[in-house]
Amino acid sequence: MYSSDVPGLPTREDREALATVRRETEERQRINEARERFLSGNWQYSKEQQKTLNLARERIKEQAAREALCEEIKGLPQQQEKLMGEFEGAVAEARAANRSLDVPMPLVSEATIEAVREQIEREQRGLAQSAQQPTPGRGQDPQSQAVESEAPTIEMEP
DSSP, X not given: OBOSSSTTSBOHHHHHHHHHHHHHHHHHHHHXXXXXXXXXXXXXXXXXXXXXXXXHHHHHXXXXXXXXXXXXXXXXXXXXXXXXXXXXXXXXXXXXXXOOOSSOOOOBOHHHHHHHHHHHHHHHHHHHHHHHSOOOTTOSOHHHHHHHHHOOOOOBOO
């Protein structure tokens, strides 16, 4: 506990351990304060955070609507392709016009929303990195590739 050179003084390892504990305690306190502000309604998102959260909600609505449509048209093999095409066209049109989808937000857990938000942030970082590097000649959009491989499953709340 004490330095062998000067009795009564903490060693460098002790000082580093104390500094680490102090930082972790301060971080936990900031997290708890932020949680309290959020739960009391005093939370303010930055514009970028709000944009990402809105994108996550839209993606969840889109995925839930797609799943509901697939379930509804299972018994209509001749019309499946046409109906899915119309749905995908409506989704693309809403995205292009920067409009919200006219479907209800499903009841999902905060963890699902957070997972989709983190996925969007990873995709945005990936797109920013790929814009700096030459694109591979695969002919596939990197964003759609990321969506297919990393899309979290929607877990509906009862």
